[in-house]
Amino acid sequence: MIEIRNLSKTFDGKQVLQGIDLVIEKGDIYGLVGVSGAGKSTLLRCINGLESFDSGDLIVDSVQINRLSNKELRYFRSGIGMIFQQFSLLERKTVYENILFPLKCFKSKMNNVDQRIREVLELVELSDKINMLPRQLSGGQKQRVAIARALIMNPKILLCDEATSALDPNITQSILELLKKINRELGITIVVVTHQMSVVKGICNKMGVLSSGKLKAAGNAQEIFLNTPEILDDFMGEENYRDGTSDQKKIKLEIIQRSGENDDILSRLAIETGVKFELVWGGLSKYSDSIAGALMIRVHEEEYSRIEDYLDKHRVEWRKL
Numbered sequence: 535m536i537e538i539r540n541l542s543k544t545f546d547g548k549q550v551l552q553g554i555d556l557v558i559e560k561g562d563i564y565g566l567v568g569v570s571g572a573g574k575s576t577l578l579r580c581i582n583g584l585e586s587f588d589s590g591d592l593i594v595d596s597v598q599i600n601r602l603s604n605k606e607l608r609y610f611r612s613g614i615g616m617i618f619q620q621f622s623l624l625e626r627k628t629v630y631e632n633i634l635f636p637l638k639c640f641k642s643k644m645n646n647v648d649q650r651i652r653e654v655l656e657l658v659e660l661s662d663k664i665n666m667l668p669r670q671l672s673g674g675q676k677q678r679v680a681i682a683r684a685l686i687m688n689p690k691i692l693l694c695d696e697a698t699s700a701l702d703p704n705i706t707q708s709i710l711e712l713l714k715k716i717n718r719e720l721g722i723t724i725v726v727v728t729h730q731m732s733v734v735k736g737i738c739n740k741m742g743v744l745s746s747g748k749l750k751a752a753g754n755a756q757e758i759f760l761n762t763p764e765i766l767d768d769f770m771g772e773e774n775y776r777d778g779t780s781d782q783k784k785i786k787l788e789i790i791q792r793s794g795e796n797d798d799i800l801s802r803l804a805i806e807t808g809v810k811f812e813l814v815w816g817g818l819s820k821y822s823d824s825i826a827g828a829l830m831i832r833v834h835e836e837e838y839s840r841i842e843d844y845l846d847k848h849r850v851e852w853r854k855l
């Protein structure tokens with residue numbers, strides 16, 4: 535378990551994390567989201583002791599990180615894996631040597647190193663690339679090597695800093711599946727820093743929303759998406775829909791669909807109100823353990839009240855954006 539209590543940090547007098555209280559349970563896949571500069575990466579780096587903090591407590595499996603000596607901190611960090619957007623592989627070393635690297639760094643006395651490297655490579659499904667150099671691999675394959683390198687030390691926690699941000703959607707999906715498998719089969723707690731809402735929806739059971747160094751919300755990811763979506767408004771539009779024409783006279787609203795309810799809502803809305811509206815974005819999202827969806831429509835302000843009346847009358851869940 536990772537417990538963060540009233541943690542604050544400044545950089546050059548600027549407060550970048552302010553009174554953060556957060557608990558990440560063993561086995562969670564926890565998403566940390568927020569706009570650029572919100573403090574996500576700094577918080578992630580505090581968790582593995584790469585970054586110090588000014589006040590508060592950070593306790594990982596009953597170990598108070600801020601009280602560790604340098605030697606103890608080094609040992610502690612060997613039990614936490616980390617992967618990055620840019621993979622950070624050694625370009626002149628083979629896949630095998632890259633995975634071996636942390637064992638050398640931490641002067642590990644692990645037995646059967648060769649067998650262990652082959653095991654982690656099999657887990658990330660890259661056994662056939664063992665003697666290749668990073669430049670001979672695709673982005674997704676490089677991230678798999680980075681994951682294997684993180685796993686070689688048998689970590690209890692894996693930290694992912696924008697690990698899929700540089701990848702195509704299909705490749706992202708396969709990396710997310712791999713992270714889920716690692717969480718499920720090895721029981722590794724995963725903390726994911728991302729600006730991609732689809733990543734949080736796809737794999738995270740919990741999430742924390744950071745804004746200007748403060749924690750705006752924390753809890754069950756699906757509940758935050760469905761019950762308090764306004765908290766995520768800052769990110770909407772970056773990924774879910776593109777709306778270049780900012781027509782002031784049009785109002786956007788979101789219709790929530792839970793478990794297949796209101797499948798026919800758009801056709802009913804069009805036929806029964808006669809209002810012409812635009813579908814901006816729509817889709818079902820697969821949350822870690824269920825499916826729910828949202829439809830975003832745009833309507834001229836003069837006709838907005840007819841839509842509002844219809845949705846309320848038919849008890850359809852919606853909100854104005």
Ligand SMILES: Nc1ncnc2c1ncn2[C@@H]1O[C@H](COP(=O)(O)OP(=O)(O)OP(=O)(O)O)[C@@H](O)[C@H]1O
Pocket residue numbers: 545546550568569570571572573574575576577729
């Ligand atoms: N080493 C540093 N020295 C000084 N300021 C820093 C340092 N690292 C981060 N900051 C500042 O701390 C704030 C939080 O940065 P951080 O990288 O944690 O945000 P983030 O939410 O991860 O953003 P992004 O999504 O862009 O990576 C920013 O204002 C950043 O400029």
